[in-house]
Amino acid sequence: MLRSLLVTLLVVYLFLLLTLTLAYKNAQPPPASERIRLTPFESITRDLSRGGRGFWVNIVGNVVVFTPLGAAFVLLGSRPRLWHAALAGLALSAAIEAAQSRSGSRFSDVDDVILNTLGAALGFVAIDAARHLLRPAREPG
Template structure:
């Protein structure tokens, strides 16, 4: 008595490595699409939300602008300080998440270096094209995010 092979069914064809491979590809495409939208939003916010030449300032002293915000007593400065500090942290969280997802085996310091490099590049572009304030505090806060 020999064992007869089982006939392949449609359910067998749809399960297993093929389905998980398709699902993994779909997840990857979705993550890349969401990151592309995030990158477009980041570029619009950081580089294209102001007219070129509208603002040019450079601060290379760490924590100077944060201290200015903390010590300012003018009306509305608290809201502006909160928006600047929290905003700089929040807008770079997705970049850190994506960088760590993209390079799953990379050490945490390499992910931080990648985020810091992007942040420094943004600050340099803002300074060169005068489309924002180039500030070392922004780089620090972006790395915290």
């Protein structure tokens, strides 16, 4: 019963994630020269130094939005591994960024892939740590 609920929540999460990242279109599409950003850490460095909305939307948002994916690996996996969650975050994020670049109306940024992958890994680590902390202590013997 719980597993079915978790799978349903994962499907709803993935639907919302894809809707959020692929359905929205900019009213004025960016010029082709600005649509794809391939320099690692360029946006991250910029938004860290400036702070404000860019920091919250780009950095925090990209990390947080992928934490449920990493958490799902712990909650649904029989033998969860951090690298599986990180690889899934990387693959899903790269696929989303590729689709966004093909749409012609969105920005694609390698930093989004980095932050999304980090988010999936952090989601895994947080739930795995909570699972270990909440596990009943074994009796010696």
